[in-house]
Amino acid sequence: MSKTLFDKIWDAHVVTAVTDGPTQIYIDRHFCHEVTSPQAFDGLRKRGLKVFRPEKTTLSPDHNIPTLNQDKPIQDPISKNQVDTLTKNANDFGLTLYGLGHEKNGIIHVIGPENGLTQPGMTIVCGDSHTSTHGAFGAIAFGIGTSEVEMVLASQCILQPRPKTMRINYNGKLKPGVTAKDIALYTISQLTTGGATGYFVEYAGEAIRNLSMEERMTVCNLSIEMGARGGMIAPDETTFAYVKGREFAPKGEAWDKALAYWKTLQSDDDAKFDREISFDAAAIEPWITYGTNPGMGMAIGGAIPTIDQIDDASRISFEKSLNYMGFKAGEKLEGKQIDYVFLGSCTNGRIEDFRAFAAFVKGKKKAANVIVWLVPGSWAVEKQIREEGLDKILVEAGFELRQPGCSACLAMNDDKVPAGKYALSTSNRNFEGRQGPGARTILAGPLVAAAAAVTGKITDPRN
Amino acid sequence: MEKFQTITSTCVPLPIENVDTDQIIPARFLKATTREGFGDNLFADWRYDKAGQPISNFVLNNPTYTGQVLVGGKNFGSGSSREHAAWAIAGYGFKVVVSSFFADIFKGNALNNGVLPVVVSEKFLADLFAAINSDAKTTVTVDLVKQTIINNASGAVESFDINSYKKECLVNGLDDIDYLLSKKDKIEAWEAASI
Ligand code: SF4
Numbered sequence: 076m077s078k079t080l081f082d083k084i085w086d087a088h089v090v091t092a093v094t095d096g097p098t099q100i101y102i103d104r105h106f107c108h109e110v111t112s113p114q115a116f117d118g119l120r121k122r123g124l125k126v127f128r129p130e131k132t133t134l135s136p137d138h139n140i141p142t143l144n145q146d147k148p149i150q151d152p153i154s155k156n157q158v159d160t161l162t163k164n165a166n167d168f169g170l171t172l173y174g175l176g177h178e179k180n181g182i183i184h185v186i187g188p189e190n191g192l193t194q195p196g197m198t199i200v201c202g203d204s205h206t207s208t209h210g211a212f213g214a215i216a217f218g219i220g221t222s223e224v225e226m227v228l229a230s231q232c233i234l235q236p237r238p239k240t241m242r243i244n245y246n247g248k249l250k251p252g253v254t255a256k257d258i259a260l261y262t263i264s265q266l267t268t269g270g271a272t273g274y275f276v277e278y279a280g281e282a283i284r285n286l287s288m289e290e291r292m293t294v295c296n297l298s299i300e301m302g303a304r305g306g307m308i309a310p311d312e313t314t315f316a317y318v319k320g321r322e323f324a325p326k327g328e329a330w331d332k333a334l335a336y337w338k339t340l341q342s343d344d345d346a347k348f349d350r351e352i353s354f355d356a357a358a359i360e361p362w363i364t365y366g367t368n369p370g371m372g373m374a375i376g377g378a379i380p381t382i383d384q385i386d387d388a389s390r391i392s393f394e395k396s397l398n399y400m401g402f403k404a405g406e407k408l409e410g411k412q413i414d415y416v417f418l419g420s421c422t423n424g425r426i427e428d429f430r431a432f433a434a435f436v437k438g439k440k441k442a443a444n445v446i447v448w449l450v451p452g453s454w455a456v457e458k459q460i461r462e463e464g465l466d467k468i469l470v471e472a473g474f475e476l477r478q479p480g481c482s483a484c485l486a487m488n489d490d491k492v493p494a495g496k497y498a499l500s501t502s503n504r505n506f507e508g509r510q511g512p513g514a515r516t517i518l519a520g521p522l523v524a525a526a527a528a529v530t531g532k533i534t535d536p537r538n
Numbered sequence: 539m540e541k542f543q544t545i546t547s548t549c550v551p552l553p554i555e556n557v558d559t560d561q562i563i564p565a566r567f568l569k570a571t572t573r574e575g576f577g578d579n580l581f582a583d584w585r586y587d588k589a590g591q592p593i594s595n596f597v598l599n600n601p602t603y604t605g606q607v608l609v610g611g612k613n614f615g616s617g618s619s620r621e622h623a624a625w626a627i628a629g630y631g632f633k634v635v636v637s638s639f640f641a642d643i644f645k646g647n648a649l650n651n652g653v654l655p656v657v658v659s660e661k662f663l664a665d666l667f668a669a670i671n672s673d674a675k676t677t678v679t680v681d682l683v684k685q686t687i688i689n690n691a692s693g694a695v696e697s698f699d700i701n702s703y704k705k706e707c708l709v710n711g712l713d714d715i716d717y718l719l720s721k722k723d724k725i726e727a728w729e730a731a732s733i
Contacts, residue, residue: 090728091721096703099721101728111620113571122715127725139569153569160571204619204643218643220621221573222650222714230718232725236701238642268556269613272642302616304642368556368616388660392555392611485565485618506560506617508583 077343097234103197105132106183109161111202115225116164128231135173142477181453184208184421191321195310195337207298211291213310238304239349241274245282245356252537255290256520259297260362268370272302282356288317289427300369309341364518366396381405415498416447416528420484423501424452428521433465435525441473442531450482499527541711546679548605558617563626577629606633615644624651
């Protein structure tokens with residue numbers, strides 16, 4: 076029978092199926108950070124269990140860590156406790172930890188691919204919804220809750236209902252100045268934040284094939300924001316070239332064997348999806364959000380919908396959202412002043428994002444009215460920024476580079492946007508309070524962020 | 539885990555769509571390393587002002603509305619996978635969340651923590667909000683064994699889905715880890731064949 080990419084990987088990992096219930100799936104790679112894992116380790120201790128396959132779990136603190144002075148002790152005692160607890164758990168259970176100050180430390184969804192831990196055909200989980208990022212390699216990767224983290228630690232398996240499959244095709248080519256982030260924000264606006272709930276999405280079509288691995292990760296990263304269980308892209312030469320030679324990638328004969336298998340990982344021509352949709356890639360514009368969920372977005376030159384364009388049932392939420400943002404229905408946002416710019420996160424904190432930002436601001440100056448946080452996704456990204464001399468370009472334009480971590484993406488550390496202020500952010504969520512209590516987030520790609528950083532306003536980077 | 543069979547209770551209404559996990563439990567409360575105490579910060583940013591004082595018009599601060607059933611607008615629990623959201627809801631004392639649509643991860647997390655997500659039709663939901671609005675003493679009866687929910691004000695009944703494995707776990711108060719540990723031989727056999 077013909078199979079989708081998802082089916083091929085899923086079927087290869089079924090250990091048992093519970094009658095009329097979830098499937099027991101074997102997990103190849105498990106990542107842990109400090110926020111969603113402590114209670115799972117605690118659970119193991121209470122049950123007197125060891126980690127079943129310690130070599131398959133990798134730990135890195137990222138959510139809580141400061142982005143300045145990481146060599147000094149963490150100031151916030153509660154953050155410090157969580158990061159220290161992660162270290163203790165790594166030691167107690169014999170697990171690999173890329174702790175604070177380690178050259179491999181960084182946001183878990185950035186360091187997995189960077190080190191070759193993420194590979195095609197794998198099942199990958201982490202107690203974090205943006206685990207979908209790893210799907211860019213042709214892996215089944217999805218976020219899990221803490222109870223499930225405990226399941227993986229205890230048995231290297233989890234119980235999952237089989238999701239439905241959806242394919243989204245992007246036909247034709249993107250217009251110049253349109254980034255992978257715009258593809259994702261555009262798609263979420265079209266499908267809404269619940270539109271892909273229950274589905275595992277495969278992204279396909281010419282515009283996807285033309286993306287680099289970093290860009291594919293950006294697209295897959297945002298799958299969860301339309302409710303999808305995960306997103307994936309069939310591996311191809313771009314994927315193999317990226318993985319080859321990385322520390323944990325297979326080597327020698329093992330590489331040849333793996334490669335032969337990876338080449339079979341595509342949806343068969345006549346594979347059936349539960350739902351299939353297509354977009355014209357050329358219709359995608361640089362995209363921004365105006366509301367308090369990632370589906371409330373529009374083309375950068377567009378206008379916020381008017382109230383009569385909104386369903387009756389959604390009007391209260393729509394008005395609440397605009398009220399929070401300080402925007403009016405029907406308003407245009409281009410040219411609006413912003414206060415903060417954040418480049419970073421597991422969505423747009425990779426080397427290509429910094430290259431794009433640096434190329435745009437080269438020879439220009441930071442706008443005086445904005446505070447700009449440039450936060451690499453990992454120390455490896457930070458190192459590459461320096462090696463490529465991008466740091467000099469940034470400094471000349473009046474910017475400074477911070478140290479890696481999740482930072483203002485969820486503002487668990489000190490990088491909080493003050494109440495009422497506008498942040499143009501390359502992260503993934505514009506929920507109320509996400510970037511600090513009362514903070515107002517406008518999501519966009521790295522080029523729109525760069526344009527805002529030099530003009531101090533919402534600006535179309537193409538102009 | 540406590541066994542879950544039938545509940546009849548008044549409801550706490552939250553007629554807002556897309557209630558995301560950052561609202562259910564804001565990120566700054568995720569720093570604990572145990573599962574306890576999250577109920578106090580459930581919906582913290584809607585519930586307390588900057589000085590930490592209760593905001594009187596938020597439903598959890600309104601003594602008119604109490605009960606073990608939270609009724610939420612469409613697409614409840616979207617956003618982050620944080621299980622803390624389910625702990626906060628369970629910790630506050632809710633046993634059931636009713637909505638016309640739930641985000642996937644939240645649904646799984648709720649079930650893993652003894653909170654039953656009940657999906658009802660848009661109409662059932664709208665009628666239930668209206669009934670609670672006109673009489674705060676309106677109760678619903680959720681029968682997990684029969685998989686039904688009754689709006690006791692109108693008598694409307696709907697059945698809801700739950701996979702039979704999760705149902706058996708909840709009804710008997712069992713958990714997934716016990717189940718997985720009982721399959722160790724199967725796991726090792728899979729590894730031997732596949733790796
Ligand atoms: S960068 Fe943001 S979305 Fe990504 S893992 Fe960190 S907190 Fe989560």
